[in-house]
Amino acid sequence: MKAQEAASRTCARWVGVDVGGTSIKWRAASADGATVDEGRVASHPASVGEQLRCLGDFIRSRHGEVRGIGVVCPGVIDEVQGRVVYAANLELAGLRPGELLAGDSGIPVRVGHDGRAAGLAEGLLGAGRGARSFVMIPIGTGISAALHLAGGMWGGATFCAGEIGHTPVFPDGEPCACGQRGCLEVYASAKGIARRYAAATGQDVGARGVERLLGADPLADEVWATAAKALALELAHLTLSVDPERFVIGGGLSRAGDTLLAPVRSELDALLAWRDAPSVTAAQLGEEAGRWGALALASMAAGSTDHERWSR
Amino acid sequence: MKAQEAASRTCARWVGVDVGGTSIKWRAASADGATVDEGRVASHPASVGEQLRCLGDFIRSRHGEVRGIGVVCPGVIDEVQGRVVYAANLELAGLRPGELLAGDSGIPVRVGHDGRAAGLAEGLLGAGRGARSFVMIPIGTGISAALHLAGGMWGGATFCAGEIGHTPVFPDGEPCACGQRGCLEVYASAKGIARRYAAATGQDVGARGVERLLGADPLADEVWATAAKALALELAHLTLSVDPERFVIGGGLSRAGDTLLAPVRSELDALLAWRDAPSVTAAQLGEEAGRWGALALASMAAGSTDHERWSR
Numbered sequence: 001m002k003a004q005e006a007a008s009r010t011c012a013r014w015v016g017v018d019v020g021g022t023s024i025k026w027r028a029a030s031a032d033g034a035t036v037d038e039g040r041v042a043s044h045p046a047s048v049g050e051q052l053r054c055l056g057d058f059i060r061s062r063h064g065e066v067r068g069i070g071v072v073c074p075g076v077i078d079e080v081q082g083r084v085v086y087a088a089n090l091e092l093a094g095l096r097p098g099e100l101l102a103g104d105s106g107i108p109v110r111v112g113h114d115g116r117a118a119g120l121a122e123g124l125l126g127a128g129r130g131a132r133s134f135v136m137i138p139i140g141t142g143i144s145a146a147l148h149l150a151g152g153m154w155g156g157a158t159f160c161a162g163e164i165g166h167t168p169v170f171p172d173g174e175p176c177a178c179g180q181r182g183c184l185e186v187y188a189s190a191k192g193i194a195r196r197y198a199a200a201t202g203q204d205v206g207a208r209g210v211e212r213l214l215g216a217d218p219l220a221d222e223v224w225a226t227a228a229k230a231l232a233l234e235l236a237h238l239t240l241s242v243d244p245e246r247f248v249i250g251g252g253l254s255r256a257g258d259t260l261l262a263p264v265r266s267e268l269d270a271l272l273a274w275r276d277a278p279s280v281t282a283a284q285l286g287e288e289a290g291r292w293g294a295l296a297l298a299s300m301a302a303g304s305t306d307h308e309r310w311s312r
Numbered sequence: 313m314k315a316q317e318a319a320s321r322t323c324a325r326w327v328g329v330d331v332g333g334t335s336i337k338w339r340a341a342s343a344d345g346a347t348v349d350e351g352r353v354a355s356h357p358a359s360v361g362e363q364l365r366c367l368g369d370f371i372r373s374r375h376g377e378v379r380g381i382g383v384v385c386p387g388v389i390d391e392v393q394g395r396v397v398y399a400a401n402l403e404l405a406g407l408r409p410g411e412l413l414a415g416d417s418g419i420p421v422r423v424g425h426d427g428r429a430a431g432l433a434e435g436l437l438g439a440g441r442g443a444r445s446f447v448m449i450p451i452g453t454g455i456s457a458a459l460h461l462a463g464g465m466w467g468g469a470t471f472c473a474g475e476i477g478h479t480p481v482f483p484d485g486e487p488c489a490c491g492q493r494g495c496l497e498v499y500a501s502a503k504g505i506a507r508r509y510a511a512a513t514g515q516d517v518g519a520r521g522v523e524r525l526l527g528a529d530p531l532a533d534e535v536w537a538t539a540a541k542a543l544a545l546e547l548a549h550l551t552l553s554v555d556p557e558r559f560v561i562g563g564g565l566s567r568a569g570d571t572l573l574a575p576v577r578s579e580l581d582a583l584l585a586w587r588d589a590p591s592v593t594a595a596q597l598g599e600e601a602g603r604w605g606a607l608a609l610a611s612m613a614a615g616s617t618d619h620e621r622w623s624r
Contacts, residue, residue: 133469145553154461156555157445160587163552168545168583171482179585233480237549240475241457243468271480273491275472 012036012063014306016294017055017071017101018114019043021089024051027291028063033310037062038291049095056101068304069109070297071097072117072290076159082111085159098301110301115162116153117293118250118285119146124296125312126284127248135244136283137164138251139231143185147242165189169233187230190253197223211256225263232267239268239278250283257282285312324348324375326618328606329367329383329413330426331355333401336363339603340375345622349374350603361407368413380616381421382609383409384429384602388471394423397471410613422613427474428465429605430562430597431458436608437624438596439560447556448595449476450563451543455497459554477501481545499542502565509535523568537575544579551580551590562595569594597624 012028020043027038037059044051052071060066075087082099084092098109112120119136122128128136128148136146143165147154155161165185166178173182174196186192190207198204200219205212213220235247253260261280268277285292292310299307324340333355340349349371356363364383372378387399394411396404410421424432431448434440440448440460448458455477459466467473477497478490485494486508498504502519510516512531517524525532547559565572573592580589597604604622611619 131469147554149466150462150464152462154554157443157557157590158555158587161553161555163555163587166586167549167552169483171541171545180583229483233483237479238553240479241473241550242459242466242554243470243473243475245469271492274478275470275475278469 010034010036011065013065013067014295014298014302015059015063015066015069015101016291016296016298017052017069017097018117018290018294019048019052019071019073019090019092019097020114020290021045021074024048024055025291026055026059027295028059028066029295031306033295033307043090045090048090048092049097049100052097052100053103056103059101060103060105060107066107068298068300068302069098069101069107070112070117070294070299070301071101071109072112072114072294072297073097074114077111077113077155078159079110079112079116079155082109084111108301108303110297112293112297113146113155113159114290114293115144116146116155117297118283118289119148119248119293120153120296121285121289121292122248122250122283123148124307125292125310126289127250127281128246131245133242133244134246134248135238135242136248136250138283139189139249139253140251141189141191143189143251145238147244149242149244164234164238167234167237169230169237184230184234188227188234190251193223193227193253196226207253211259214259228260228263229267231260231264232271235264235268235277235280236271239272239275244278246278247280248283249280250286250289254282322346322348323377325377325379326607326610326614327371327375327378327381327413328603328608328610329364329381329409330429330602330606331360331364331383331385331402331404331409332426332602333357333386336360336367337603338367338371339607340371340378341607343618345607345619355402357402360402360404361409361412364409364412365415368415371413372415372417372419378419380610380612380614381410381413381419382424382429382606382611382613383413383421384424384426384606384609385409386426389423389425389467390471391422391424391428391467394421396423420613420615422609424605424609425458425467425471426602426605427456428458428467429609430595430601431460431560431605432465432608433597433601433604434560434562434595435460436619437604437622438601439562439593440558443557445554445556446558446560447550447554448560448562450595451501451561451565452563453501453503455501455563457550459556461554461556476546476550479546479549481542481549496542496546500539500546502563505535505539505565508538519565523571526571540572540575541579543572543576544583547576547580547589547592548583551584551587556590558590559592560595561592562598562601566594 457474
């Protein structure tokens with residue numbers, strides 16, 4: 001191996017930053033995706049723009065050879081303009097996180113939605129690998145979807161595609177904080193499962209607690225079964241309208257594995273009388289998906305295909 | 313104008329064929345989309361393949377200068393291989409309608425799904441014009457959708473995208489002929505509206521008859537309102553998951569105009585508490601959409617951009 005090649009394998013070429021309400025996680029990777037440097041800082045919601053500016057200066061001072069920066073955020077992200085349109089818990093609206101990180105360095109940047117970037121990463125390195133189309137669905141406090149169609153992530157006309165947490169799976173059902181009724185996440189998010197069990201029993205044991213009570217507590221069984229039914233209804237809607245090759249279920253609740261996925265598959269099969277269901281699998285990258293997605297955006301920002309050759 | 317240019321404006325350059333259960337409609341158009349020749353023959357479901365072979369010979373003998381042929385069919389169409397996978401009322405499964413029409417002429421062909429081709433046409437010449445993304449929904453005996461996303465029609469992993477007639481808008485609702493329950497088209501197709509009114513009153517007046525009774529017959533009002541609610545629920549699902557810029561409602565039932573679209577818009581607004589609804593407009597091409605779509609496929613088969621300059 002020539003000295004120059006060896007250097008390019010160990011130098012930080014791509015930087016990925018995952019901005020969340022709790023922390024800002026970043027990673028610098030070499031051309032082949034290996035981690036060269038990484039870190040995490042607590043988010044200061046009111047001054048997160050200034051945090052990104054400082055973080056960009058810090059990373060660029062350590063890694064002079066960076067060729068691209070990707071950054072992913074929650075909320076509504078204008079991925080064309082690289083601008084945050086709306087973010088619930090962070091003072092980011094109107095800001096351009098990519099420019100804050102790049103400063104006046106001229107390094108190419110790309111800004112993405114955290115959920116879609118996680119889907120992008122699952123497609124490159126995880127459970128979506130090899131699928132021409134798939135829908136990645138992280139289930140945690142809320143539920144969203146990243147639609148990988150026709151070779152790319154589809155963000156929607158108003159950058160709001162994938163807000164499936166608020167689809168009316170049970171019309172005129174239980175009220176949701178969003179102002180609508182019968183929303184998927186009322187029944188099937190970790191928060192929804194915990195809330196519905198607490199409403200029935202007076203005990204707040206969390207979604208994990210409900211999972212532990214399955215088979216021993218009929219009320220836990222019922223709450224869990226309703227969550228699976230709600231999820232299967234949404235997957236049926238997506239199957240019939242979008243027809244993806246695969247569903248990839250992620251987020252905290254996916255740690256339940258087949259305890260969740262088996263009843264979802266079974267309900268989905270029952271809802272699709274005349275066609276086969278797409279496969280329903282668990283995500284593989286966990287919390288790392290966002291940073292991997294941000295790194296892939298960094299490579300894409302520079303017009304590179306490095307990210308297509310990465311493996312974990 | 314040079315003689316050659318004048319000739320190319322009047323010669324048949326593109327041929328579009330729309331294969332349906334009742335009739336096969338075709339049109340030959342010049343480079344600028346003007347009709348040069350057209351026709352319609354009754355479908356013979358059991359020998360439709362042979363019909364297409366004869367029709368191809370006939371058209372090619374009349375128009376020696378044809379440069380591309382597009383053909384659209386109902387059912388499940390493998391648009392990559394140009395092959396019919398499944399068609400309910402026509403003996404077409406396994407056949408390649410494009411090759412039947414082209415014979416040994418070597419003329420480039422492209423085969424499409426009739427609903428998606430109609431959507432393609434509405435995007436080029438009709439109610440989808442100018443939208444970066446839209447969903448076209450023809451409502452007749454059944455209900456389907458054509459998803460125009462990211463610059464093209466999305467057909468799905470198994471060429472079954474857009475089967476929204478069988479989405480479970482009312483979980484565990486009324487049974488559908490497909491074997492599922494609560495399907496959209498049970499409530500909101502022309503057939504479903506007629507059937508539900510007949511079930512309530514014993515009178516089969518058709519969907520048009522139910523429309524005429526609105527305001528005078530509370531049962532007609534109720535059936536119509538439920539259809540609008542079912543449609544709005546499906547549009548809410550599509551808005552939140554796919555986020556299109558526009559909905560284009562076509563098919564026979566769309567002739568009801570705002571009698572249908574106004575309550576659908578109002579229900580959709582009510583279902584979307586926290587975001588604006590996409591616009592909901594009526595299709596413009598009517599029954600001609602299929603043939604226009606087939607003509608566009610003919611132009612695309614030859615790698616031409618003629619179709620991008622057509623107007624009605």
